[in-house]
Amino acid sequence: MSNRWRSSISRDREPKPIEAEVLAWGDHGDGELHVGSKRLFVAGAIPDELVSVLASKPPKLIKVLTPSDDRRKSPCRYASECGGCQLQHVTPRGQLNFKADRLTRFLHGLALDNLPEVELLSAEDRGYRRRARLSVSYRGGKLRMGFRQAKSNRIVDIDSCYNLTDPLNQVIKALKPLLAQQRAVSHIDLLQLDHAVGLHLRLTEPLQEQQLDAFQSLPGVALKVSRDEAWLVDTPWLVSNNGSSVAYQPGDFLQANTKINALMVERVLEWMAVDEGDSVADFFSGLGNFSVPMAVKGAAVVGFEGSDAMVKRASEAAERSTASRIVYRSVDLFGTQLVLENYNKVLLDPPRAGAQSLCEQLSKAAKVERVVYVSCDTNSLARDLKILVAGGFNIEGLALADMFPNTIHSETIVLLTRV
Numbered sequence: 001m002s003n004r005w006r007s008s009i010s011r012d013r014e015p016k017p018i019e020a021e022v023l024a025w026g027d028h029g030d031g032e033l034h035v036g037s038k039r040l041f042v043a044g045a046i047p048d049e050l051v052s053v054l055a056s057k058p059p060k061l062i063k064v065l066t067p068s069d070d071r072r073k074s075p076c077r078y079a080s081e082c083g084g085c086q087l088q089h090v091t092p093r094g095q096l097n098f099k100a101d102r103l104t105r106f107l108h109g110l111a112l113d114n115l116p117e118v119e120l121l122s123a124e125d126r127g128y129r130r131r132a133r134l135s136v137s138y139r140g141g142k143l144r145m146g147f148r149q150a151k152s153n154r155i156v157d158i159d160s161c162y163n164l165t166d167p168l169n170q171v172i173k174a175l176k177p178l179l180a181q182q183r184a185v186s187h188i189d190l191l192q193l194d195h196a197v198g199l200h201l202r203l204t205e206p207l208q209e210q211q212l213d214a215f216q217s218l219p220g221v222a223l224k225v226s227r228d229e230a231w232l233v234d235t236p237w238l239v240s241n242n243g244s245s246v247a248y249q250p251g252d253f254l255q256a257n258t259k260i261n262a263l264m265v266e267r268v269l270e271w272m273a274v275d276e277g278d279s280v281a282d283f284f285s286g287l288g289n290f291s292v293p294m295a296v297k298g299a300a301v302v303g304f305e306g307s308d309a310m311v312k313r314a315s316e317a318a319e320r321s322t323a324s325r326i327v328y329r330s331v332d333l334f335g336t337q338l339v340l341e342n343y344n345k346v347l348l349d350p351p352r353a354g355a356q357s358l359c360e361q362l363s364k365a366a367k368v369e370r371v372v373y374v375s376c377d378t379n380s381l382a383r384d385l386k387i388l389v390a391g392g393f394n395i396e397g398l399a400l401a402d403m404f405p406n407t408i409h410s411e412t413i414v415l416l417t418r419v
Helices: 003-013 092-108 166-179 209-216 258-272 291-296 308-321 356-362 378-390
Strands: 017-021 031-035 038-042 050-054 060-066 118-121 131-137 144-148 155-157 185-192 197-203 221-227 230-234 238-241 244-247 279-283 300-305 326-330 345-348 370-375 393-401 411-418
Touching (some): 017 031, 031 050, 092 118, 131 155, 144 166, 166 185, 166 209, 209 221, 244 308, 258 291, 258 370, 258 393, 258 411, 291 300, 291 308, 291 326, 300 308, 308 326, 345 356, 356 378, 370 378, 378 393, 378 411
Parallel strands (some): 118 393, 197 221, 279 345, 345 370
Antiparallel strands (some): 017 050, 050 060, 131 144, 144 155, 185 197, 221 230, 238 244, 370 411, 393 411
16 A cells, blocks of 8 residues: 555545534533534534534544624633633633533432522632742743643743732743743742732752842741751741631642632631531631631531641741631541531531542531532532431522633632521
């Protein structure tokens, strides 16, 4: 067989663009369409659009023939490359519709009747993010600082980020000329503090003294520098948390969106209905995001957290604001058998893995009359809700908090009461 014939066969077998209507949202913010008996999920496509796609692996959007009313021009010039955002081409209204639709589909999969309507908690889609971790590369003698490209380890070099607060973007611009003069920094953590921007440089090799001085001279910056998990510079970071300042270290958990977090705290307080005499267990309590305002309302709160360091910092902050109404304990929350008979109300705010072991224990804890579950992952949430409902709880309230606009991620708040 000649090479010319092989080349001709290869061209004939290449997929050709297909026109099709986008029928629904996929779980990852892509558009679902049908080509014959096949279901394709196409990144960048929006329901109710007529599109031209290439039925390759993965499918590729070639052209939008009839755009949706929910389509917009991506406001960030890095959107086509950066893997941080998946929904910048969708209006804020369309993003909320997608997230609410996905949540409803997941919960209906539980075969539960009479689910309450999903309440939507949202704010601005720009400049909302108060923390970020950026990667740094000097490959080929060229500085790159930014986020990873979608499905790649390649770093997309950025001068600013549409989602970050203005002070964080100002520090990014000030950093670039300093980073170009050395090769020691591998990652950067940024955090909006009360009166400055926290800047953490993670090093792979020592900095020269004049280079370190240049970073320390950046205006409005509280600098931390580490290498091999040892602190070389450790300027204190203080961040507001429900009326008190908490010492924060890189790696601690802190919600990224200040305005949405305030709305979440408000909704959690309403649904927990805490009062004098309530005994509350706050699982995955972190730095006291929910436990502090519950204690201020008069409840006796025990915060359970897996990180010894975060327990220490949360305890120190609580001593300044709520005196003896909060106690924090360091516990492995993914397998430890806990005594739950002392609590009549429980708050759960687990990581993406969820709280399966805790929910199994709560389902048998007859004295627990009310549970509020804050989730960042719908899969683990669905699993855990099945356990709680089978154990005698009823879903009374649902809220979706748009913690991460322009991405497929969100937070869900669920109120459950014992039947």
